[in-house]
Amino acid sequence: MELNDVVQRVLGNIFVELEASGRHVHVTKAQAQVLFGHPLTPKRPLSQPGQYLANERVTVVGPKGQFENVAVLGPERSAGQVEISLTDGRTLGIAPPVRLSGDIAGTPGAVLVGPMGQVILNEGVICAKRHIHMTRSDAARFGVQDKQVVALRTYTARPVVFEDTVVRVSDDFATYVHLDYDEANACGFVNGDLGRIVK
């Protein structure tokens, strides 16, 4: 084994890599058809297996403002969803609840505008609750279970311990911490920074 591989393997027993998720949208197949006139097309893969950044972009409109050119992530899902930071919420005039992805019942809505049409989401605007994607083998190694709430220390320019961080375990995942940009900036995150589960 090369030295670099050894280092990576040791680090992987202690740390989890951090990623910052910018504002983005998920759409259904029907919504993609309305917005773009065709299904989503992949531009580049994301860290989570099978997930991709689409070539398609939308404008997200709220009561007080809008964001143009917002990323759409594929593949299509069973419900439309808009994931924004609390900072973004102030710009849009929407107060998103802090929820795990997919947990959208009773959340605020927004309007999505694409090049071919627009879609009114009656619900689906959330601030993604910080979470750790983990494979089953990594979860076993770190001694944590699906849905477990942990505290995560960031090894970043402005170190922070994020309490109430939810672990999500699936062999469909790659092991990464997902923060939103408020959290990423609050801890001074740059690409490649690491975190550690501290309790």
Place this chain on the structure above:
Amino acid sequence: MELNDVVQRVLGNIFVELEASGRHVHVTKAQAQVLFGHPLTPKRPLSQPGQYLANERVTVVGPKGQFENVAVLGPERSAGQVEISLTDGRTLGIAPPVRLSGDIAGTPGAVLVGPMGQVILNEGVICAKRHIHMTRSDAARFGVQDKQVVALRTYTARPVVFEDTVVRVSDDFATYVHLDYDEANACGFVNGDLGRIVK
């Protein structure tokens, strides 16, 4: 002593109230003259004794973008300074270092535009390092000293432990934690929320 006073006094022995500082600008007397044609005029007092939000507002211009209607805080200081979040820095195209207020040597500059003129700051753009203002008596009670670095837990919707939080002690201060809006949103702060020094 009224029950409410007792409660306040007990809480004040354990917690410190949090405040979020939005983006703002400090100017010198000469800069105020150029920007507004007169000295700053107070609109309302801030939590720190003698400090105030001015009636005057400026536009802050960076290489990639600008913010209009930015708060100016008085009284005037010996050097101009722009305090923004890292999120704001992305909008302006300026990467502010994380510094304590006043520590501006070698920091990036920006242009301030007022109704009467504009001022080029060759330096002075910072992201304010999170800090706790404390009176001497509160510092003695909490067992901390000026410039001490502590960790602060927030009792907020998204609890966080902010490491590397600097204590600043002066009898010119009122006791408050100052976070920027990235930090405030990362912990889900709302007005009245409390923090506790945990180490």
